[in-house]
Amino acid sequence: MELSYMDYICYLVKQSEIAKPIYSAGLAQKVAERFAMPIKKAAMATAVALKRILDGRLINDFRFYKKGIYYRTKVTPFGELGIDKEAVIADKYLAGDNGYESGLSLLHKWGLTTQIPNEKVIVTNVVAHGARKDKVLGIITKSPKIAVNKDNKRYLQILDVLDMLNRAPVDAEEPYQVIAKLIDRLGLSYRMLLALAGEYYNGNTVKQLSKTAIAGGLAA
Numbered sequence: 065m066e067l068s069y070m071d072y073i074c075y076l077v078k079q080s081e082i083a084k085p086i087y088s089a090g091l092a093q094k095v096a097e098r099f100a101m102p103i104k105k106a107a108m109a110t111a112v113a114l115k116r117i118l119d120g121r122l123i124n125d126f127r128f129y130k131k132g133i134y135y136r137t138k139v140t141p142f143g144e145l146g147i148d149k150e151a152v153i154a155d156k157y158l159a160g161d162n163g164y165e166s167g168l169s170l171l172h173k174w175g176l177t178t179q180i181p182n183e184k185v186i187v188t189n190v191v192a193h194g195a196r197k198d199k200v201l202g203i204i205t206k207s208p209k210i211a212v213n214k215d216n217k218r219y220l221q222i223l224d225v226l227d228m229l230n231r232a233p234v235d236a237e238e239p240y241q242v243i244a245k246l247i248d249r250l251g252l253s254y255r256m257l258l259a260l261a262g263e264y265y266n267g268n269t270v271k272q273l274s275k276t277a278i279a280g281g282l283a284a
Contacts, residue, residue: 072098073113077123077136083148085155086134088114130200153186153201161214163188166224167204168232174225174246176236187212187220209264218250219260226272227265240272244280254282 067075073091080086088110096106114134117123125136127147135147157163167185171177184203195206212220225243236242247254254277261269 067098069095069099069109070113070116073110074117074123077117077126077134080136082125082136082138083145083151084135085129085147085152086136087155088132088134149201153184153203156201157186157188157190157205161212161217162190163208163212164217164221166206166221167228170221171225171228171232171234175242176225176229176234176239177232178235179233187224210260216260218252219257222247222250222252222257223261223265223269223273226261226276227269229272230268238279240276240279243276247276247280 072095076091076094077086089107091114092103092107092110095101095110096103099106101109117126118128123136125138127135127137127144129135129147129152133147133152137144137146139145163186165173165184166187167183168177168179168181169184172180183197185206186203187206187208189208189212191205191207193207195204197204208220210216210220222243229239247257254273257273258270261273
């Protein structure tokens, strides 16, 4: 027996992981492929189906997050599990090597500070100019100094850290050694770091890079 749009969408929803975002656009694309229909018609059919699923409680653990985004939940000792916001952030701002984490949260993750920041900073191509707050996801998003891609994002992360090193609450005993070890572990080139620092960052960042190179044993 041929599945209806509703049956197929219910099937797709039930296959989704708990707490992971479910995008109506993604469902619509699958419906268009499954039933060989134009994407506009598939999007309309998907929207109707999702509303019926929610209104009729056809899938008990299915929840609405915001326009175009849904998720499945489960009950924990602390109440219902919410959507995985980290996954939403990754999909919206980082997918396709479109951005990277920066700010104090990155310093904490890399062991340069023990302070835990209240907000995460994401540098992303999605933001054309300046910085803005995504209140729904609770993060700060910033435009990059140069378009981010898979080849430069690690370099830009390192240079961002060096740029804010003097202003941040760094409490690692040997911060330059920590960064030098990261550069080595990530297989980054000091020549490329210097080229990007000279082109897109200030003199302070270049000096910090020099200190890092010395800590890494590349200069005397």
